Amino acid sequence: MTPSSHEWPARLAPACIDRDAALAELRTLLIKGLHTGLSGRAGADEGFIEDVAQMSLVRILDHLPSFEGRSAFTTWALAIALRVAFIELRRKHWNDVSLDALKEQNPDHADATEPSPDPLGQASRASLITMMHRLIQRELTPLQRDVLLAELNAMPQDEIATQLGRTRNTIYKLGHDARRALKRAFEAAGYTAADVLGVFAETSNPLSS
Amino acid sequence: MSFTSEQISNLVRQVGITRDSELNCNECLHHVAEFAECELTGRQVTEALEAVRHHLTLCIECKEEYDELLKVLRALDDSSPAAS
Ligand SMILES: [Zn+2]
Numbered sequence: 001m002t003p004s005s006h007e008w009p010a011r012l013a014p015a016c017i018d019r020d021a022a023l024a025e026l027r028t029l030l031i032k033g034l035h036t037g038l039s040g041r042a043g044a045d046e047g048f049i050e051d052v053a054q055m056s057l058v059r060i061l062d063h064l065p066s067f068e069g070r071s072a073f074t075t076w077a078l079a080i081a082l083r084v085a086f087i088e089l090r091r092k093h094w095n096d097v098s099l100d101a102l103k104e105q106n107p108d109h110a111d112a113t114e115p116s117p118d119p120l121g122q123a124s125r126a127s128l129i130t131m132m133h134r135l136i137q138r139e140l141t142p143l144q145r146d147v148l149l150a151e152l153n154a155m156p157q158d159e160i161a162t163q164l165g166r167t168r169n170t171i172y173k174l175g176h177d178a179r180r181a182l183k184r185a186f187e188a189a190g191y192t193a194a195d196v197l198g199v200f201a202e203t204s205n206p207l208s209s
Numbered sequence: 210m211s212f213t214s215e216q217i218s219n220l221v222r223q224v225g226i227t228r229d230s231e232l233n234c235n236e237c238l239h240h241v242a243e244f245a246e247c248e249l250t251g252r253q254v255t256e257a258l259e260a261v262r263h264h265l266t267l268c269i270e271c272k273e274e275y276d277e278l279l280k281v282l283r284a285l286d287d288s289s290p291a292a293s
Binding site: 029032033036037038066070071072074075076078079080082083086090125128129132133136148149152153154156157168169172173176179180182183186193196197199200 | 211212214216217218219220221222223224225226227229231233234235238239240241242243245246268269270273274277278280281282284285
Protein backbone atom coordinates (compact mmCIF):
# COMPACT_ATOMS: atom_id res chain seq x y z
CA MET A 1 0.00 0.00 0.00
CA THR A 2 1.25 3.47 -0.81
CA PRO A 3 1.78 5.75 2.22
CA SER A 4 -0.47 8.79 2.45
CA SER A 5 0.85 12.34 2.18
CA HIS A 6 0.38 12.64 5.91
CA GLU A 7 2.45 9.52 6.61
CA TRP A 8 5.45 10.31 4.41
CA PRO A 9 6.95 13.17 6.49
CA ALA A 10 6.53 11.15 9.70
CA ARG A 11 8.18 8.09 8.16
CA LEU A 12 11.08 10.21 6.87
CA ALA A 13 11.71 11.85 10.26
CA PRO A 14 15.13 10.98 11.71
CA ALA A 15 13.66 9.22 14.75
CA CYS A 16 11.33 6.94 12.80
CA ILE A 17 12.27 3.25 12.84
CA ASP A 18 10.69 2.90 9.39
CA ARG A 19 12.90 5.63 7.90
CA ASP A 20 15.21 3.42 5.85
CA ALA A 21 12.28 1.67 4.21
CA ALA A 22 10.60 5.02 3.50
CA LEU A 23 13.79 6.40 1.94
CA ALA A 24 14.12 3.31 -0.25
CA GLU A 25 10.48 3.60 -1.40
CA LEU A 26 10.84 7.29 -2.15
CA ARG A 27 14.09 6.69 -4.04
CA THR A 28 12.39 4.03 -6.17
CA LEU A 29 9.52 6.41 -6.93
CA LEU A 30 11.88 9.25 -7.86
CA ILE A 31 13.90 7.02 -10.18
CA LYS A 32 10.71 5.82 -11.89
CA GLY A 33 9.50 9.40 -12.27
CA LEU A 34 12.86 10.65 -13.51
CA HIS A 35 12.97 7.90 -16.15
CA THR A 36 9.64 9.16 -17.48
CA GLY A 37 10.40 12.86 -17.12
CA LEU A 38 13.86 12.70 -18.67
CA SER A 39 13.26 10.09 -21.37
CA GLY A 40 14.98 11.06 -24.59
CA ARG A 41 17.09 13.80 -22.94
CA ALA A 42 20.74 13.79 -23.88
CA GLY A 43 22.91 12.99 -20.87
CA ALA A 44 20.09 11.52 -18.79
CA ASP A 45 21.51 8.00 -18.54
CA GLU A 46 21.08 5.53 -15.70
CA GLY A 47 24.03 6.90 -13.74
CA PHE A 48 22.74 10.45 -14.08
CA ILE A 49 19.28 9.45 -12.88
CA GLU A 50 20.71 7.58 -9.87
CA ASP A 51 22.80 10.63 -8.95
CA VAL A 52 19.86 13.00 -9.34
CA ALA A 53 17.65 10.72 -7.21
CA GLN A 54 20.25 10.81 -4.45
CA MET A 55 20.66 14.61 -4.64
CA SER A 56 16.89 14.98 -4.68
CA LEU A 57 16.47 12.86 -1.54
CA VAL A 58 18.88 15.17 0.29
CA ARG A 59 17.01 18.25 -0.90
CA ILE A 60 13.61 16.74 -0.06
CA LEU A 61 14.75 15.91 3.47
CA ASP A 62 16.18 19.43 3.87
CA HIS A 63 12.88 20.96 2.79
CA LEU A 64 10.59 18.52 4.61
CA PRO A 65 9.42 21.18 7.12
CA SER A 66 8.16 23.33 4.22
CA PHE A 67 5.81 20.58 2.93
CA GLU A 68 2.34 21.87 3.80
CA GLY A 69 0.25 19.00 2.50
CA ARG A 70 -1.35 21.13 -0.21
CA SER A 71 -0.57 18.39 -2.75
CA ALA A 72 0.27 14.72 -2.55
CA PHE A 73 3.68 14.30 -0.97
CA THR A 74 4.87 12.33 -3.99
CA THR A 75 3.87 15.15 -6.38
CA TRP A 76 5.80 17.63 -4.24
CA ALA A 77 8.84 15.32 -4.14
CA LEU A 78 8.76 14.71 -7.90
CA ALA A 79 8.60 18.44 -8.59
CA ILE A 80 11.76 18.88 -6.52
CA ALA A 81 13.49 15.97 -8.25
CA LEU A 82 12.70 17.42 -11.68
CA ARG A 83 14.09 20.81 -10.58
CA VAL A 84 17.31 19.11 -9.44
CA ALA A 85 17.51 17.09 -12.67
CA PHE A 86 17.04 20.04 -15.00
CA ILE A 87 19.52 22.19 -13.09
CA GLU A 88 22.11 19.46 -13.62
CA LEU A 89 21.22 18.87 -17.28
CA ARG A 90 21.35 22.59 -18.04
CA ARG A 91 24.63 22.94 -16.18
CA LYS A 92 26.17 20.20 -18.33
CA HIS A 93 24.81 21.73 -21.53
CA TRP A 94 25.93 25.29 -20.72
CA ASN A 95 29.19 24.41 -19.04
CA ASP A 96 31.40 25.92 -21.71
CA VAL A 97 29.33 28.99 -22.62
CA SER A 98 30.27 32.30 -21.04
CA LEU A 99 28.17 35.42 -20.77
CA ASP A 100 31.07 37.35 -22.31
CA ALA A 101 30.89 35.11 -25.39
CA LEU A 102 27.16 35.81 -25.70
CA LYS A 103 27.85 39.54 -25.53
CA GLU A 104 30.42 39.21 -28.31
CA GLN A 105 27.83 37.40 -30.44
CA ASN A 106 25.43 40.31 -29.91
CA PRO A 107 27.50 43.41 -30.67
CA ASP A 108 26.10 46.91 -30.49
CA HIS A 109 24.48 48.27 -33.58
CA ALA A 110 23.31 51.79 -34.17
CA ASP A 111 20.34 51.31 -36.46
CA ALA A 112 17.74 51.56 -33.70
CA THR A 113 15.77 54.75 -34.11
CA GLU A 114 12.86 56.11 -32.14
CA PRO A 115 9.56 55.51 -33.94
CA SER A 116 7.07 58.30 -34.07
CA PRO A 117 4.19 57.79 -31.61
CA ASP A 118 1.05 56.47 -33.26
CA PRO A 119 -1.99 58.25 -31.82
CA LEU A 120 -4.40 55.72 -33.30
CA GLY A 121 -2.77 52.84 -31.46
CA GLN A 122 -1.89 51.04 -34.68
CA ALA A 123 1.64 50.33 -33.58
CA SER A 124 3.50 48.19 -36.02
CA ARG A 125 5.58 45.20 -35.00
CA ALA A 126 8.67 46.74 -36.54
CA SER A 127 8.28 50.02 -34.71
CA LEU A 128 7.81 48.24 -31.39
CA ILE A 129 10.96 46.23 -31.96
CA THR A 130 12.89 49.38 -32.83
CA MET A 131 11.53 51.12 -29.79
CA MET A 132 12.41 48.19 -27.56
CA HIS A 133 16.03 48.33 -28.75
CA ARG A 134 16.11 51.99 -27.83
CA LEU A 135 14.49 51.52 -24.40
CA ILE A 136 16.83 48.69 -23.48
CA GLN A 137 19.76 51.05 -23.94
CA ARG A 138 18.10 54.00 -22.24
CA GLU A 139 16.14 52.50 -19.34
CA LEU A 140 18.17 49.54 -18.12
CA THR A 141 21.36 49.21 -16.11
CA PRO A 142 24.30 47.33 -17.66
CA LEU A 143 23.64 44.44 -15.24
CA GLN A 144 19.95 44.28 -16.20
CA ARG A 145 20.97 44.28 -19.88
CA ASP A 146 23.41 41.43 -19.26
CA VAL A 147 20.71 39.37 -17.54
CA LEU A 148 18.19 40.01 -20.33
CA LEU A 149 20.73 39.12 -22.99
CA ALA A 150 21.57 35.86 -21.24
CA GLU A 151 17.90 34.98 -20.69
CA LEU A 152 16.96 35.78 -24.28
CA ASN A 153 19.75 33.47 -25.40
CA ALA A 154 18.16 30.76 -23.22
CA MET A 155 21.06 30.65 -20.76
CA PRO A 156 19.72 29.01 -17.58
CA GLN A 157 19.19 31.31 -14.62
CA ASP A 158 21.41 29.18 -12.37
CA GLU A 159 24.23 29.54 -14.92
CA ILE A 160 23.71 33.31 -15.15
CA ALA A 161 23.74 33.47 -11.34
CA THR A 162 26.99 31.52 -11.15
CA GLN A 163 28.71 33.65 -13.79
CA LEU A 164 27.56 36.92 -12.24
CA GLY A 165 28.19 35.79 -8.66
CA ARG A 166 24.52 36.19 -7.65
CA THR A 167 21.67 33.94 -6.54
CA ARG A 168 18.98 32.61 -8.88
CA ASN A 169 16.40 34.68 -7.00
CA THR A 170 18.47 37.81 -7.60
CA ILE A 171 18.72 37.02 -11.30
CA TYR A 172 14.93 36.63 -11.53
CA LYS A 173 14.48 39.95 -9.72
CA LEU A 174 16.92 41.72 -12.05
CA GLY A 175 15.01 40.40 -15.06
CA HIS A 176 11.66 41.28 -13.49
CA ASP A 177 12.81 44.81 -12.62
CA ALA A 178 14.05 45.22 -16.19
CA ARG A 179 10.71 44.10 -17.66
CA ARG A 180 8.83 46.45 -15.32
CA ALA A 181 11.05 49.36 -16.31
CA LEU A 182 10.47 48.62 -20.00
CA LYS A 183 6.74 48.30 -19.46
CA ARG A 184 6.61 51.68 -17.70
CA ALA A 185 8.63 53.24 -20.52
CA PHE A 186 6.25 51.81 -23.13
CA GLU A 187 3.28 53.16 -21.20
CA ALA A 188 4.94 56.56 -20.88
CA ALA A 189 5.30 56.55 -24.67
CA GLY A 190 1.57 55.94 -25.07
CA TYR A 191 1.52 52.17 -25.62
CA THR A 192 -0.60 49.93 -23.39
CA ALA A 193 0.14 46.30 -22.64
CA ALA A 194 -2.87 45.43 -24.81
CA ASP A 195 -1.32 47.35 -27.74
CA VAL A 196 1.94 45.50 -27.32
CA LEU A 197 0.38 42.05 -26.97
CA GLY A 198 -2.06 42.73 -29.79
CA VAL A 199 0.71 43.46 -32.26
CA PHE A 200 2.43 40.19 -31.41
CA ALA A 201 -0.66 38.05 -30.92
CA GLU A 202 -0.50 36.49 -34.36
CA THR A 203 3.09 35.28 -34.01
CA SER A 204 3.95 32.09 -32.15
CA ASN A 205 5.09 32.27 -28.53
CA PRO A 206 7.71 29.67 -27.59
CA LEU A 207 7.10 30.33 -23.89
CA SER A 208 3.51 29.24 -23.97
CA SER A 209 3.83 26.18 -26.19
CA MET B 210 25.13 44.87 -26.98
CA SER B 211 22.23 44.25 -29.30
CA PHE B 212 19.48 41.68 -29.72
CA THR B 213 18.04 39.80 -32.65
CA SER B 214 14.53 40.66 -33.80
CA GLU B 215 13.31 37.29 -32.56
CA GLN B 216 14.77 37.93 -29.11
CA ILE B 217 13.23 41.38 -29.02
CA SER B 218 9.88 39.94 -30.11
CA ASN B 219 9.99 37.50 -27.19
CA LEU B 220 10.94 40.30 -24.83
CA VAL B 221 8.11 42.53 -26.05
CA ARG B 222 5.63 39.70 -25.35
CA GLN B 223 7.11 39.18 -21.88
CA VAL B 224 6.96 42.90 -21.12
CA GLY B 225 3.32 42.93 -22.22
CA ILE B 226 2.35 40.38 -19.54
CA THR B 227 4.72 41.61 -16.81
CA ARG B 228 3.07 42.28 -13.45
CA ASP B 229 4.36 44.35 -10.56
CA SER B 230 4.18 41.32 -8.31
CA GLU B 231 5.37 37.95 -9.63
CA LEU B 232 6.53 34.66 -8.17
CA ASN B 233 10.21 33.85 -8.56
CA CYS B 234 11.34 30.34 -9.51
CA ASN B 235 11.67 29.09 -5.93
CA GLU B 236 8.21 30.37 -5.07
CA CYS B 237 6.88 28.71 -8.23
CA LEU B 238 8.44 25.39 -7.18
CA HIS B 239 6.84 25.75 -3.75
CA HIS B 240 3.35 25.85 -5.28
CA VAL B 241 3.72 23.96 -8.55
CA ALA B 242 2.77 20.52 -7.19
CA GLU B 243 -0.59 21.84 -6.01
CA PHE B 244 -1.08 23.69 -9.29
CA ALA B 245 -0.30 20.56 -11.32
CA GLU B 246 -2.84 18.51 -9.35
CA CYS B 247 -5.49 21.20 -9.87
CA GLU B 248 -4.82 21.17 -13.59
CA LEU B 249 -4.94 17.38 -13.81
CA THR B 250 -8.11 16.99 -11.76
CA GLY B 251 -9.90 20.05 -13.12
CA ARG B 252 -10.03 21.57 -9.64
CA GLN B 253 -10.48 25.34 -9.51
CA VAL B 254 -7.22 27.25 -9.35
CA THR B 255 -7.07 29.79 -6.50
CA GLU B 256 -5.80 33.32 -6.98
CA ALA B 257 -2.53 32.31 -5.33
CA LEU B 258 -2.14 29.48 -7.83
CA GLU B 259 -2.93 31.79 -10.75
CA ALA B 260 0.44 33.35 -9.96
CA VAL B 261 1.99 29.98 -10.77
CA ARG B 262 0.27 29.94 -14.15
CA HIS B 263 1.55 33.45 -14.81
CA HIS B 264 5.12 32.51 -13.86
CA LEU B 265 4.94 29.52 -16.22
CA THR B 266 4.05 31.80 -19.13
CA LEU B 267 7.18 33.87 -18.42
CA CYS B 268 9.76 31.34 -17.25
CA ILE B 269 10.84 28.81 -19.84
CA GLU B 270 12.78 26.77 -17.26
CA CYS B 271 9.92 26.31 -14.80
CA LYS B 272 7.61 25.60 -17.76
CA GLU B 273 9.92 22.86 -19.00
CA GLU B 274 9.98 21.25 -15.54
CA TYR B 275 6.21 21.64 -15.15
CA ASP B 276 5.50 19.95 -18.49
CA GLU B 277 7.60 16.99 -17.46
CA LEU B 278 5.93 16.87 -14.03
CA LEU B 279 2.53 16.57 -15.72
CA LYS B 280 3.90 13.79 -17.94
CA VAL B 281 5.27 11.93 -14.92
CA LEU B 282 2.06 12.30 -12.90
CA ARG B 283 -0.04 11.03 -15.80
CA ALA B 284 2.29 8.06 -16.27
CA LEU B 285 2.28 7.18 -12.57
CA ASP B 286 -1.47 7.53 -12.44
CA ASP B 287 -1.81 5.08 -15.34
CA SER B 288 0.50 2.55 -13.70
CA SER B 289 -0.81 2.71 -10.13
CA PRO B 290 -4.22 1.73 -8.75
CA ALA B 291 -3.95 4.34 -5.97
CA ALA B 292 -2.02 7.56 -5.83
CA SER B 293 -0.80 9.14 -2.58
ZN1 LIG C 1 10.89 30.04 -13.06
